[in-house]
Amino acid sequence: MTLAINILLWLIVAALAFVTAMRGRVLLNDGARTGIGEFVRLLPRIGAGVIGAGFIAEIMPKAMVASWIGPGSGLLGVTIATLGGALTPGGPVVGFSIGSAALKSGAGAPQVIAYSTAWALYAIHRLVIWEVPLMPARVVWLRAAVSLPLPFIAAALAMLLAQP
Amino acid sequence: MHGRVNGYPADNRHALDYCPRALTDSPSAKPRRRAFDWSTAIIAGVAFSAAAAVYWRDGREHFLDVFGGDLTLFVEMLPKVLAGCLIGAFVTMILPRELVARWVGHESGLVGLLIASFFGFLLPGGPITIYPVAGAFLAMGADAGAVCAFIVSWTLLGYTRALVWELPFFGPHFVIWRIAGAVPLPIIAGILARMAVRAGFSYEDK
Numbered sequence: 001m002t003l004a005i006n007i008l009l010w011l012i013v014a015a016l017a018f019v020t021a022m023r024g025r026v027l028l029n030d031g032a033r034t035g036i037g038e039f040v041r042l043l044p045r046i047g048a049g050v051i052g053a054g055f056i057a058e059i060m061p062k063a064m065v066a067s068w069i070g071p072g073s074g075l076l077g078v079t080i081a082t083l084g085g086a087l088t089p090g091g092p093v094v095g096f097s098i099g100s101a102a103l104k105s106g107a108g109a110p111q112v113i114a115y116s117t118a119w120a121l122y123a124i125h126r127l128v129i130w131e132v133p134l135m136p137a138r139v140v141w142l143r144a145a146v147s148l149p150l151p152f153i154a155a156a157l158a159m160l161l162a163q164p
Numbered sequence: 165m166h167g168r169v170n171g172y173p174a175d176n177r178h179a180l181d182y183c184p185r186a187l188t189d190s191p192s193a194k195p196r197r198r199a200f201d202w203s204t205a206i207i208a209g210v211a212f213s214a215a216a217a218v219y220w221r222d223g224r225e226h227f228l229d230v231f232g233g234d235l236t237l238f239v240e241m242l243p244k245v246l247a248g249c250l251i252g253a254f255v256t257m258i259l260p261r262e263l264v265a266r267w268v269g270h271e272s273g274l275v276g277l278l279i280a281s282f283f284g285f286l287l288p289g290g291p292i293t294i295y296p297v298a299g300a301f302l303a304m305g306a307d308a309g310a311v312c313a314f315i316v317s318w319t320l321l322g323y324t325r326a327l328v329w330e331l332p333f334f335g336p337h338f339v340i341w342r343i344a345g346a347v348p349l350p351i352i353a354g355i356l357a358r359m360a361v362r363a364g365f366s367y368e369d370k
Contacts, residue, residue: 002336005336006247009247009248012251013250013254016254019254020254020257023258030257031254032250034253035252035253036246036249039246039249042245043245045203045204046238046332048208049211049332049333050241050332051234051235051238052210052211052214053211053234054231055215055218055230056210056211058217058218090202090206090207091204092203093204093207094206096329096330096333097333099333109338116330117346120319120320120325121319130291131295134292134295134296135295135298136302136367136368139298139299139302139311142312142357142365143308143311143316143353145360146312146353146356147312147316147353149352150316150352150353153348153349154346157345157346158342161344
């Protein structure tokens with residue numbers, strides 16, 4: 001499956017590069033340079049996070065993880081995970097490292113989905129640092145308020161779809 | 165720019181304050197990010213301690229097992245991460261943001277929510293580029309429901325975040341499964357926002 005995804009993605013890259021090239025050689029070079037630059041810049045962060053998550057998972061207390069947010073923890077586990085997501089500070093490397101470490105040390109997948117959904121939608125520091133300065137404040141609060149039930153819905157839908 | 169959405173004037177003064185930069189800046193003029201990233205430093209510090217603890221507790225062999233397993237996952241995902249970065253960069257080149265803002269701003273109803281969600285999925289970029297675009301939607305006449313659907317969609321369905329960040333950490337099975345379950349969420353957020361506005365929530369700063 002991962003080969004099929006690779007082929008699909010690179011076909012999309014080729015198609016987009018072609019469309020960009022039709023609009024001008026300079027634009028194509030610019031796009032390629034921006035994309036590769038972003039990749040090189042992100043590489044160490046993602047690498048540190050992915051490899052770090054494996055070791056963090058090893059030292060996590062597995063029995064505690066399983067009883068709090070394990071596959072059998074149900075709605076309470078989803079609630080704990082959602083709260084954890086809302087209170088996790090830091091950039092993507094932190095949220096994804098913790099999520100994947102938890103998954104590796106026995107957390108249930110719907111609980112991890114609730115965690116990462118809550119973290120992505122309403123990690124409190126991010127609302128304050130990013131959203132409020134860039135958007136009308138009342139829209140930000142409305143957006144955060146309507147997002148409150150979404151981690152629960154995401155976890156429920158994930159359970160319905162069942163783990164592949 | 166004119167007209168009223170859900171009883172509120174569509175040309176939100178505050179949104180107008182925010183939009184011009186986002187819509188006129190070329191992607192290459194993105195604000196420089198901090199050279200030092202605290203998040204990565206902290207995770208790297210914790211990871212290093214954890215790695216040392218594993219080495220000390222379980223021995224060299226187990227340490228190399230864990231390291232090798234994660235390194236393999238990471239390396240396998242690299243072509244996808246690079247593809248994600250390139251797709252994001254090319255889409256930014258091809259798709260003018262003012263066109264997107266106009267498109268979303270002029271649609272209403274469920275179609276408006278669907279279009280806003282679609283562009284949330286499609287538009288690449290980080291928070292610095294996305295939130296001002298969402299502010300511009302308001303200025304172009306979109307309602308708060310469309311803005312909420314757009315941001316939730318960008319957060320949960322956006323392919324750049326999924327390809328570049330989520331995939332190396334969780335692998336394709338988990339990511340595809342999570343995204344499949346998240347597809348209806350932007351629409352739900354948009355509908356909830358409209359209900360709140362209808363119930364009397366005013367999203368204009370007074």
